[in-house]
Amino acid sequence: SLSECCQFILNEVKRQGVNVMTNDEVFSLATHYWDGDCTAEEIGSSPLALGSAKNPINCKVVISKDQLTEEDKAELKEQAMEQFKQEQLRELRRQSQPKAQTKPTATAPKAGAEIDSIPNLFDEL
Template sequence: MATMLKSNDTAIAVMQQMLQERCIAEPSFAIKMANPSKSMEGAVNYLCSQIQKSGLCVVDDTTVMNLLVHYFDENEIEEGGKVNCNIVVGKPELSEEDKANLKEQAMEQYKEEQLREIRRQNQPKATAPKHTTAPKAGEEINVQPNLFGDDF
């Protein structure tokens, strides 16, 4: 049955939300949903069996809603038994405005990352102090002063 699979939980929650919105918009539908002989489990089984009979693999939300409403509208309806299937919810397509906003955000983020990298590369690198070796025991220390401070 569809309601037992955890992967279907999100889809079933979306269907319940759709039905709740329908109840708010049409209070008489809430009475039909309260019918004790009807259940969400039965509605999902009916939905899956009808989609399977149609031979389709994908249906839109309008089709889903129509099938669910039909299940709750009709008193004498055959649920169609349990169907082993996975139900997924597709994400809505983004509008052109949303796409433009997301693209702008991505470009801004890219610019900031590039600026950080350039600043990191241009920072002066810390130089390690020159390590001088101590003279070995018994050696004479021969130091000649240098006006420029560098050892040649």
């Protein structure tokens, strides 16, 4: 069945320890399955197999295109321009925010330094 073929391919990917396969490699595995040259353990119908109904393989399959169409290129360019605009806006907003003002701190005269004026209680009499 088609689901067993997919299960077989996923088991082979996991067994080989790879993250990426070319179209030709996947096609070769599918051909191997449909020729009937694989065992139940390879397919995953055995309960002890890597990926089976009782022990499924948790993965995500991503299919990439060999060539980008002009539409795809235009869409990717538009997305990149929008992302660039958003980054520039964030940077401008960050730069235009008022900077935190540091409070001036009073400095005590150094030890031994003369004091300019000595307060006198009797000056105002």
